[in-house]
Amino acid sequence: MNTTSWLNPLAALVLSPLLPGIINRTKAFFAGRRGQPLLQGYYDIAKLLHKGAVYSRTTSWIFRAGPVVGLAAVLMALVLLPLGGSAAPLNFTGDIILLAYLLGLMRFFTVIAALDTGSAFEGMGASREVQFSVLTEPALLLSLAAMGKAGQIGSGSRIEHLDNFLSLSGIYSNLSASVWMRNGTILLLVAGALLIVLLAESPRIPVDDPNTHLELTMIHEVMVLDHGGPDFAMILYGAALKLWVFSALLAGVLIPVRSAYWWLDAGAVIGGIFLLAVVIGVIESSMARLRLLRVPQLLTGAGVLSILAFALILWR
Amino acid sequence: MTGLTGSDVQGHLAVAVSPLRSVVLISGILLVLIALLAVMRSRLLAGRKVELSGTWDCGYARPTARMQYTASSFAQPLTNMFGVLLQTHRSLERPEGFFPTQAGLHTETGDIFRRNVYRPIFQSVERLLLWLHWLQQGRVQIYILYIAVTMLILLIWNL
Amino acid sequence: MSGLPLTHLSISNGQAVDIQNVPVLDVTEFREAIIDAVGHGLRISALFGQPTDGGRVRLWAVLAYDSQSLLLPFCADLSEEHYPSLTPDCPQAHWFEREIFEQWAIYPKGHPWLKPIRFHAPYRQNGETSLAAGNPEVGVTDFFRVEGEEVHEVAVGPVHAGIIEPGHFRFQCYGEEVLHLEISLGYQHRGVERNLPGGPDRRTIHLMETLAGDTTIGHAEAYCQAVESLSGTHVSARAEILRGVALELERIANHVGDLGALAGDVGFLPTLSYCGRIRGDVLNMTALICGNRFGRGIVRPGGVGFDVDPAIVDELLKRLELVEKDLAVAVNLLWGTSSVMARFEGTGAISRKTGREIGLVGPAARACGIDRDVRRDMPLGIFQFAQIPVSTWDSGDVMARAHVRWMEIQRSIAFIREHIVNLPGEEVRTTLSSLAPNRLTISLVEGWRGEICHVALTDAQGRFSRYKVVDPSFHNWFGLAYTLRGQEISDFPLCNKSFNLSYCGHDL
Numbered sequence: 001m002n003t004t005s006w007l008n009p010l011a012a013l014v015l016s017p018l019l020p021g022i023i024n025r026t027k028a029f030f031a032g033r034r035g036q037p038l039l040q041g042y043y044d045i046a047k048l049l050h051k052g053a054v055y056s057r058t059t060s061w062i063f064r065a066g067p068v069v070g071l072a073a074v075l076m077a078l079v080l081l082p083l084g085g086s087a088a089p090l091n092f093t094g095d096i097i098l099l100a101y102l103l104g105l106m107r108f109f110t111v112i113a114a115l116d117t118g119s120a121f122e123g124m125g126a127s128r129e130v131q132f133s134v135l136t137e138p139a140l141l142l143s144l145a146a147m148g149k150a151g152q153i154g155s156g157s158r159i160e161h162l163d164n165f166l167s168l169s170g171i172y173s174n175l176s177a178s179v180w181m182r183n184g185t186i187l188l189l190v191a192g193a194l195l196i197v198l199l200a201e202s203p204r205i206p207v208d209d210p211n212t213h214l215e216l217t218m219i220h221e222v223m224v225l226d227h228g229g230p231d232f233a234m235i236l237y238g239a240a241l242k243l244w245v246f247s248a249l250l251a252g253v254l255i256p257v258r259s260a261y262w263w264l265d266a267g268a269v270i271g272g273i274f275l276l277a278v279v280i281g282v283i284e285s286s287m288a289r290l291r292l293l294r295v296p297q298l299l300t301g302a303g304v305l306s307i308l309a310f311a312l313i314l315w316r
Numbered sequence: 317m318t319g320l321t322g323s324d325v326q327g328h329l330a331v332a333v334s335p336l337r338s339v340v341l342i343s344g345i346l347l348v349l350i351a352l353l354a355v356m357r358s359r360l361l362a363g364r365k366v367e368l369s370g371t372w373d374c375g376y377a378r379p380t381a382r383m384q385y386t387a388s389s390f391a392q393p394l395t396n397m398f399g400v401l402l403q404t405h406r407s408l409e410r411p412e413g414f415f416p417t418q419a420g421l422h423t424e425t426g427d428i429f430r431r432n433v434y435r436p437i438f439q440s441v442e443r444l445l446l447w448l449h450w451l452q453q454g455r456v457q458i459y460i461l462y463i464a465v466t467m468l469i470l471l472i473w474n475l
Numbered sequence: 476m477s478g479l480p481l482t483h484l485s486i487s488n489g490q491a492v493d494i495q496n497v498p499v500l501d502v503t504e505f506r507e508a509i510i511d512a513v514g515h516g517l518r519i520s521a522l523f524g525q526p527t528d529g530g531r532v533r534l535w536a537v538l539a540y541d542s543q544s545l546l547l548p549f550c551a552d553l554s555e556e557h558y559p560s561l562t563p564d565c566p567q568a569h570w571f572e573r574e575i576f577e578q579w580a581i582y583p584k585g586h587p588w589l590k591p592i593r594f595h596a597p598y599r600q601n602g603e604t605s606l607a608a609g610n611p612e613v614g615v616t617d618f619f620r621v622e623g624e625e626v627h628e629v630a631v632g633p634v635h636a637g638i639i640e641p642g643h644f645r646f647q648c649y650g651e652e653v654l655h656l657e658i659s660l661g662y663q664h665r666g667v668e669r670n671l672p673g674g675p676d677r678r679t680i681h682l683m684e685t686l687a688g689d690t691t692i693g694h695a696e697a698y699c700q701a702v703e704s705l706s707g708t709h710v711s712a713r714a715e716i717l718r719g720v721a722l723e724l725e726r727i728a729n730h731v732g733d734l735g736a737l738a739g740d741v742g743f744l745p746t747l748s749y750c751g752r753i754r755g756d757v758l759n760m761t762a763l764i765c766g767n768r769f770g771r772g773i774v775r776p777g778g779v780g781f782d783v784d785p786a787i788v789d790e791l792l793k794r795l796e797l798v799e800k801d802l803a804v805a806v807n808l809l810w811g812t813s814s815v816m817a818r819f820e821g822t823g824a825i826s827r828k829t830g831r832e833i834g835l836v837g838p839a840a841r842a843c844g845i846d847r848d849v850r851r852d853m854p855l856g857i858f859q860f861a862q863i864p865v866s867t868w869d870s871g872d873v874m875a876r877a878h879v880r881w882m883e884i885q886r887s888i889a890f891i892r893e894h895i896v897n898l899p900g901e902e903v904r905t906t907l908s909s910l911a912p913n914r915l916t917i918s919l920v921e922g923w924r925g926e927i928c929h930v931a932l933t934d935a936q937g938r939f940s941r942y943k944v945v946d947p948s949f950h951n952w953f954g955l956a957y958t959l960r961g962q963e964i965s966d967f968p969l970c971n972k973s974f975n976l977s978y979c980g981h982d983l
Contacts, residue, residue, distance in 0.1 A: 032749075117371045126385070216965055288738075382626075
């Protein structure tokens with residue numbers, strides 16, 4: 001473990017609320033509006049932290065635990081996340097599973113906190129969230145596994161331990177431009193799958209519309225309808241961090257700069273994360289949201305892409 | 317006996333143990349973090365207005381218990397998606413006409429393993445045993461005869 | 476469709492008749508006449524009660540015979556506090572009968588769904604029994620239930636998350652599927668209709684302009700047509716054209732706003748943003764004429780309140796050109812984007828047969844292939860001389876309702892362009908003489924939402940003894956509720972927006 005490995009968690013903690021701002025500014029640009037300030041995410045969180053709270057009488061400790069556990073889980077996920085070529089602060093064989101489960105824990109607590117309110121709206125959101133996660137989780141894991149294999153095969157001599165294949169830091173440190181040369185198809189499939197997972201988990205168009213004010217069509221926003229004050233600040237911050245995590249996973253694949261300077265490698269990925277925010281903004285500006293019944297098909301598509309990538313890499 | 321030395325065993329164990337150590341470490345940090353965040357929130361809320369209210373009901377005057385998501389509704393997208401496997405039985409009486417007077421819904425998702433695996437196995441076993449039912453005559457003489465025949469077969473076997 | 480013997484009195488839109496000449500049937504005849512006529516393809520434009528001097532209630536019916544451009548008014552005097560309900564044989568009477576029950580405590584016997592619609596105390600004491608329940612809490616009634624513990628209800632409203640009016644929507648759902656939807660309004664009830672008898676006075680036109688804020692011109696025009704007909708006032712051709720222009724501007728502005736909102740509901744931002752801006756441009760064109768974006772003050776009894784000079788006409792034409800160009804880009808983006816079409820097509824479809832039975836009006840009716848438009852069927856004012864083609868589509872879904880709006884926008888633009896350049900004469904407003912006593916008149920206007928029906932009755936002094944307003948929303952709300960059966964609940968906002976009905980226009 002070295003000091004540079006802490007760069008990603010620190011960057012995420014400081015910069016992640018910027019991502020929604022970038023997305024919104026991009027959308028505003030395409031709509032011909034000026035849009036909200038880039039730093040709106042920070043203002044919102046600061047404002048909410050200064051507020052009191054209102055809790056529903058029907059809720060229990062579960063409702064209050066939701067935002068806390070959610071934020072804590074995503075913070076821990078950050079610690080597992082490598083940046084550029086350098087390893088994460090914590091890494092070990094099989095941490096990709098822990099990553100998936102930490103994000104799963106976050107989701108689980110968001111869902112049961114939503115169900116705890118007894119509101120039909122929040123139940124609706126919870127039900128949708130659970131259905132979609134059933135499809136995104138395998139896509140995520142398979143994508144990471146395919147990437148791990150691709151890195152191993154591509155860079156032959158560079159790997160020392162077999163278990164690199166199952167560690168996030170190992171997977172990402174093996175990636176490089178030469179892996180793209182050899183296994184470009186596979187990485188492209190993986191990137192496609194991860195992009196869909198990113199859109200589904202963030203959650204953005206075409207899966208969810210974060211701008212809608214209509215309870216009946218929302219997924220994530222509707223689950224946190226009854227949260228307010230510091231709790232909601234934690235949820236907003238947690239959502240921004242989660243967006244950062246998935247963006248970092250995708251940017252790490254797309255921009256595997258491996259230079260002699262660690263700061264260049266890391267800077268490229270962070271730049272990539274911001275670029276992805278712009279891409280999300282462009283996607284949201286150019287297409288409509290899917291009918292809810294069609295969303296599983298899109299997510300299944302992500303699964304198929306990742307399965308294809310995995311099959312290709314095994315077959316080689 | 318197995319030809320493994322102590323260090324070999326330790327090496328193999330380490331592959332399994334070291335991730336577990338990390339998992340335990342991370343879980344520990346997670347718990348501490350949760351506690352810290354909880355404390356932070358209660359510090360923030362100390363001295364501020366913390367109110368109790370009803371769950372958001374769109375300002376409707378008389379919310380009822382039926383306005384809560386039901387377990388079946390919660391699972392419906394999933395039972396639908398895996399409908400081929402789960403074979404949920406749905407008896408739905410739809411509201412008919414412009415002014416329906418009654419309608420109802422009942423669904424039942426059976427245990428597919430019990431229905432498709434265990435039940436067929438146990439049923440065939442049961443059938444087999446029933447088929448042997450004729451052996452059981454309920455007369456002591458016949459049972460003694462069975463024993464005698466069995467012993468006779470065994471004796472011949474060993475010869 | 477044809478072959479109905481016109482045994483009863485039939486009049487045209489905006490014609491006043493002596494109440495003495497209106498046929499008075501007995502209740503059974505009254506009921507049969509309506510059911511028979513509706514069976515022949517006529518539809519109920521208005522059905523309402525009027526208290527009589529004897530403490531009883533007179534039921535009025537106005538049937539529209541679109542293919543003959545005729546309106547059939549007739550009435551029946553009730554001798555009891557109840558009558559056999561029409562609804563079981565004629566579903567489009569459903570909402571009207573609930574209104575009669577609520578306003579006048581008259582019990583339509585056999586009505587399958589007798590519940591309040593506006594939740595106010597009855598305007599009249601029932602002589603026999605008090606069937607109407609005192610002063611009920613708004614939105615609290617016995618909603619239809621789908622039984623079973625697995626069914627959940629979703630109660631949306633009266634407070635909505637957007638900037639929209641209050642109403643309560645009660646869904647019976649299983650997971651994502653809507654099994655049944657019931658809509659309960661009344662939160663916007665202001666008692667406008669109750670304030671109108673004794674009029675007209677100086678306030679009346681203002682009440683009319685605010686019946687439904689987005690239909691200011693439509694309702695004002697219906698009112699003005701009614702009082703002009705009752706007083707025999709002639710409106711100059713110049714004023715008629717300006718009224719027509721204002722009405723079509725209102726239609727364009729609202730349709731543009733709806734297309735934008737439909738795009739917004741599926742998360743398609745480009746059209747949402749463009750249409751939001753363009754709607755503002757159109758409203759500003761109205762403001763250019765009268766200084767108010769929603770057209771208050773344009774339509775006045777006897778003519779219009781504002782004239783336009785050639786400079787304004789030029790400016791309007793210039794702006795209209797820009798609007799047309801930008802709008803074509805913004806709206807064609809909708810039809811060209813497959814993800815948008817996937818959301819619009821097949822969502823919230825309603826068949827032509829169902830639409831007829833419910834008695835839909837306006838774009839919602841035309842979207843399911845019902846060829847029905849007051850501007851053509853019952854022309855009055857400028858529309859007697861200038862026909863706007865009727866825009867229909869046959870799929871009955873959100874796509875159809877969006878497309879009908881787009882066609883109507885284009886045709887309205889063409890209409891304005893053609894007529895605003897030929898303004899004859901100088902006079903725009905004549906003074907209104909007093910209203911003739913004991914008259915009945917029916918005034919229909921095709922507002923942007925559909926048929927606006929005003930029925931005015933005068934007493935011996937020439938004051939209103941009853942003034943009935945039927946907003947197009949009154950016909951269409953039930954259609955929206957019915958459309959949702961078997962749909963996904965997440966498509967409700969989209970369906971709702973595709974109808975875009977008025978809450979205050981309904982609640983009055």
